[in-house]
Amino acid sequence: MDAKIFDMPCADIAWCPGCGNFLILKSLKDALTELDIKPENLVMVSGVGSASKTPHYIRANVFDGLHGRILPPACAIKAVNPELTVVAVGGDGDMYGEGGNHLIHAIRRNSNITNIVHNNMLYCLTRKQASPSSSYGLITPVQTHGVTEEPFNPVAIAISAGATFVARAFCTDTEKTKEIIKKAILHKGYSLVDVLMPCVTFEVNSYKWFKENSYYLEQTDKVFSREEAFKKAIEIEKLPLGIFYIQEGKATFEENQTAYKDNKTPLVFREISRGKMINDLLHSYT
Amino acid sequence: MTSKNMKDKGVSVVFAGEAGQGIDTITLLISKIYKKCGYNVCLTKEYMSRIRGGINSSEIRISKDRVNAYTDTIDFLFALIPEAIEYLKKRITKETLIFKVEPSERYKNTYAAGMLFGLTAISSDIPEQMLRVFLEEKGEQVINKNLETFKKGYEKGRELSEEKAVKINIDASEEVKNEMFMNGTEAIALGCVAGGCNFISSYPMSPATGVFIELVKASDRFDIITEQAEDEISSMNMNIGAWYAGARAIVTTSGGGFDLMTEALSLAGIIESPMVIHIGQRPGPATGLPTKTEQGDLELALYAGHGEFPRIIYAPGSLEECYELAKAAFINADKYQMPVFLLSDQYLLERSYNIPVINVSEEKINQNIIKTEKDYKRYQFTDNGLSPRGIPGYGDGLVCVDSDEHDEDGHLTEDCDLRVKMIHKRRKKLDLALQNSIMPEFIGNPDYKILLLGWGSAKNSIIEALRLCKRNDLAFLHFKQVFPLPPETKKLLTKAKKLVAIENNTNGQLARLIRTEFCINIDKNILKYDGLPFSADKLAKEIGEL
Ligand SMILES: Cc1ncc(C[n+]2csc(CCOP(=O)(O)OP(=O)(O)O)c2C)c(N)n1
Numbered sequence: 001m002d003a004k005i006f007d008m009p010c011a012d013i014a015w016c017p018g019c020g021n022f023l024i025l026k027s028l029k030d031a032l033t034e035l036d037i038k039p040e041n042l043v044m045v046s047g048v049g050s051a052s053k054t055p056h057y058i059r060a061n062v063f064d065g066l067h068g069r070i071l072p073p074a075c076a077i078k079a080v081n082p083e084l085t086v087v088a089v090g091g092d093g094d095m096y097g098e099g100g101n102h103l104i105h106a107i108r109r110n111s112n113i114t115n116i117v118h119n120n121m122l123y124c125l126t127r128k129q130a131s132p133s134s135s136y137g138l139i140t141p142v143q144t145h146g147v148t149e150e151p152f153n154p155v156a157i158a159i160s161a162g163a164t165f166v167a168r169a170f171c172t173d174t175e176k177t178k179e180i181i182k183k184a185i186l187h188k189g190y191s192l193v194d195v196l197m198p199c200v201t202f203e204v205n206s207y208k209w210f211k212e213n214s215y216y217l218e219q220t221d222k223v224f225s226r227e228e229a230f231k232k233a234i235e236i237e238k239l240p241l242g243i244f245y246i247q248e249g250k251a252t253f254e255e256n257q258t259a260y261k262d263n264k265t266p267l268v269f270r271e272i273s274r275g276k277m278i279n280d281l282l283h284s285y286t
Numbered sequence: 287m288t289s290k291n292m293k294d295k296g297v298s299v300v301f302a303g304e305a306g307q308g309i310d311t312i313t314l315l316i317s318k319i320y321k322k323c324g325y326n327v328c329l330t331k332e333y334m335s336r337i338r339g340g341i342n343s344s345e346i347r348i349s350k351d352r353v354n355a356y357t358d359t360i361d362f363l364f365a366l367i368p369e370a371i372e373y374l375k376k377r378i379t380k381e382t383l384i385f386k387v388e389p390s391e392r393y394k395n396t397y398a399a400g401m402l403f404g405l406t407a408i409s410s411d412i413p414e415q416m417l418r419v420f421l422e423e424k425g426e427q428v429i430n431k432n433l434e435t436f437k438k439g440y441e442k443g444r445e446l447s448e449e450k451a452v453k454i455n456i457d458a459s460e461e462v463k464n465e466m467f468m469n470g471t472e473a474i475a476l477g478c479v480a481g482g483c484n485f486i487s488s489y490p491m492s493p494a495t496g497v498f499i500e501l502v503k504a505s506d507r508f509d510i511i512t513e514q515a516e517d518e519i520s521s522m523n524m525n526i527g528a529w530y531a532g533a534r535a536i537v538t539t540s541g542g543g544f545d546l547m548t549e550a551l552s553l554a555g556i557i558e559s560p561m562v563i564h565i566g567q568r569p570g571p572a573t574g575l576p577t578k579t580e581q582g583d584l585e586l587a588l589y590a591g592h593g594e595f596p597r598i599i600y601a602p603g604s605l606e607e608c609y610e611l612a613k614a615a616f617i618n619a620d621k622y623q624m625p626v627f628l629l630s631d632q633y634l635l636e637r638s639y640n641i642p643v644i645n646v647s648e649e650k651i652n653q654n655i656i657k658t659e660k661d662y663k664r665y666q667f668t669d670n671g672l673s674p675r676g677i678p679g680y681g682d683g684l685v686c687v688d689s690d691e692h693d694e695d696g697h698l699t700e701d702c703d704l705r706v707k708m709i710h711k712r713r714k715k716l717d718l719a720l721q722n723s724i725m726p727e728f729i730g731n732p733d734y735k736i737l738l739l740g741w742g743s744a745k746n747s748i749i750e751a752l753r754l755c756k757r758n759d760l761a762f763l764h765f766k767q768v769f770p771l772p773p774e775t776k777k778l779l780t781k782a783k784k785l786v787a788i789e790n791n792t793n794g795q796l797a798r799l800i801r802t803e804f805c806i807n808i809d810k811n812i813l814k815y816d817g818l819p820f821s822a823d824k825l826a827k828e829i830g831e832l
Binding site (some may be wrong): 263267275 | 464465466467468472476479480482484485487504505506507508509510511512513515516517519520521523524525526527528530531532533534535549550553557643644646647648649650651653677678679680681682683684685686687688689690696697698
């Protein structure tokens with residue numbers, strides 16, 4: 001398969017030149033290509049923000065919903081038709097601010113979906129306000145004396161909430177990011193890929209800053225235990241990159257539904273013919 | 287108390303006590319037993335928001351004619367705690383017979399049930415048999431203790447009947463024995479099943495949780511995906527995602543929960559997603575009276591969500607309508623690609639009575655979903671505003687929906703001309719829905735002078751009041767589709783000398799809507815907003831004085 005299959009030649013792209021979103025888009029398209037996923041079987045779910053425009057720049061089915069409310073519809077879509085590949089993308093404001101509660105509960109639900117967060121540590125589309133992952137002290141037109149809270153740590157939160165796949169990537173390293181995304185899509189269960197990226201327009205962080213303040217976890221076959229993964233997750237001097245944690249074999253939301261106990265046909269493709277059974281049910285009230 | 291009036295009017299029995307005394311359980315069982323014996327029965331619950339203590343009361347009406355509304359009158363009161371008498375003083379008259387259940391009785395509810403069957407001279411066979419079946423899982427010891435208590439109560443009831451010369455001989459009917467006995471919650475859930483519901487994500491909130499529970503019960507047999515979401519915001523967004531992927535989803539909640547769903551309602555509006563929303567109304571604002579009843583959220587359903595987009599609002603008033611309109615909600619949400627509301631309330635959801643078995647057709651559900659072609663456009667412009675709805679993974683096309691204003695492909699646009707076309711497209715769907723409106727039901731003398739107007743749960747109380755007040759210059763128009771208001775109704779309204787809206791709310795919300803839509807003023811509002819439903823007998827007095 002050729003990555004061009006995902007291109008949208010006529011799209012009117014709203015991202016700034018040099019934005020990390022382009023790199024993440026490339027990694028995602030390459031990952032999908034290598035996994036041989038057909039655009040018709042892919043659903044891109046997003047919210048509102050610069051990052052959330054991603055689905056419009058990739059040939060796929062699109063559910064571009066509300067700011068922060070990405071994960072509930074993504075889980076539902078997967079449950080109704082488990083044959084679809086569901087990728088939910090959003091910004092850090094989308095996922096960690098407005099949608100913070102959904103994040104925790106989507107992790108607990110463990111639907112087989114992939115969640116990519118374009119983490120630029122800032123609200124960009126609304127023109128530079130702090131996000132939950134902004135650095136301490138960041139000055140913006142709203143946080144005029146600097147951010148006073150410690151940044152939200154999505155990787156640590158995800159691991160502690162029981163996520164079955166947790167990774168952090170850096171947008172510049174498209175090859176490595178692609179590999180992480182591939183593993184995330186192949187993973188059965190909820191997977192979080194937090195992708196670090198600077199904002200070149202509002203000049204918050206820079207490619208150079210990220211390079212100097214991150215390092216890759218050793219890529220061995222050994223998987224971290226949850227405790228080891230958590231220890232790595234709370235390192236903030238230099239941000240570790242790569243896959244922190246994988247738990248295989250945990251039942252997904254879809255698998256736990258009685259509708260899929262004995263029948264694997266996606267719910268959506270089952271005929272709904274209920275007359276006789278309803279009659280029986282009605283007579284149980286006599 | 288004479289035996290004669292019992293025979294005609296039937297009898298109204300109230301059990302009152304504190305939460306935890308099993309009033310709910312016993313009154314339901316008693317009602318089912320009377321129905322099995324061939325009596326028409328209506329059971330109305332009224333309770334406080336607590337698990338133990340407080341005072342709850344349940345009214346059982348037993349009659350030879352159909353009964354399906356609440357009345358204030360109490361013929362027999364079984365007080366399981368002494369405080370219940372003071373609590374119900376407004377409903378107690380000189381005619382009311384009060385029975386205090388001795389504090390020494392362990393199973394007070396069972397004892398009182400025994401007394402009632404003794405008083406009403408029902409042979410103890412069926413009650414004892416049904417009590418035994420009901421308690422089956424509790425083990426032989428509990429069954430025997432209860433049966434013993436029941437027999438004691440029964441004897442007492444027989445004695446009292448002699449002593450007080452209470453003779454109750456209501457005629458039973460063979461037909462009633464085989465009718466269904468259910469409540470609004472069950473009827474709505476059945477209607478959802480009949481409408482092809484196969485997805486529900488909700489968050490618990492009284493009085494709407496019951497529909498969720500019933501659908502979960504049905505999920506094994508009918509392939510329904512169920513999820514208790516983390517909050518109402520999530521549940522509404524999940525359900526919309528489910529429709530997008532091809533399921534038929536509903537959310538069930540009350541006003542406060544629905545408040546949290548309004549942004550997603552607006553999402554359903556712009557992406558033209560079908561959606562079914564059941565609001566079991568209760569008195570607000572905020573937490574209000576969690577277990578009481580009110581018709582206070584018509585305007586909420588009508589105006590909820592930012593921006594302008596079409597919607598349909600149904601308000602069932604009877605068990606049959608609960609079933610029919612819940613079914614219609616799914617069919618029409620799918621057909622017109624818009625949100626459809628079902629407005630019920632505690633009175634409708636938690637009141638049980640008997641109705642003839644509903645006839646169900648065998649036909650399979652026709653889903654308005656197409657297999658997409660390569661060049662599929664989700665929002666293709668058409669004459670009537672409806673674009674064929676595709677779903678992801680079915681056909682060669684791509685299905686794109688967007689909360690931003692979008693082009694025919696479903697991709698976001700900031701083109702103002704396109705925006706206007708999209709507004710017109712969405713608006714046209716309402717015209718279509720209007721053409722296929724569910725008409726209001728007219729009851730009474732076609733040569734009326736005064737026309738009573740009502741919607742939703744007030745229906746049965748109004749109909750009985752109309753019958754009781756015996757005035758032939760009155761008629762009643764019951765709105766099942768509250769929005770859009772069918773234009774044909776205008777004729778009926780203008781024909782009346784006087785229009786009287788009867789609503790379980792403070793502002794007369796239907797009256798206001800009629801004024802807005804038809805420029806017709808309502809002459810008088812009969813409103814009730816104390817958390818209790820309209821009682822047929824009290825309402826009869828009020829409309830009798832019009
Ligand atoms: C309910 C709601 N609140 C606020 C907004 C305005 N809004 C749009 S995007 C956004 C935040 C964007 O930040 P982020 O999610 O990090 O995405 P980015 O633009 O940085 O990629 C906000 C607050 C909205 N669309 N909806």
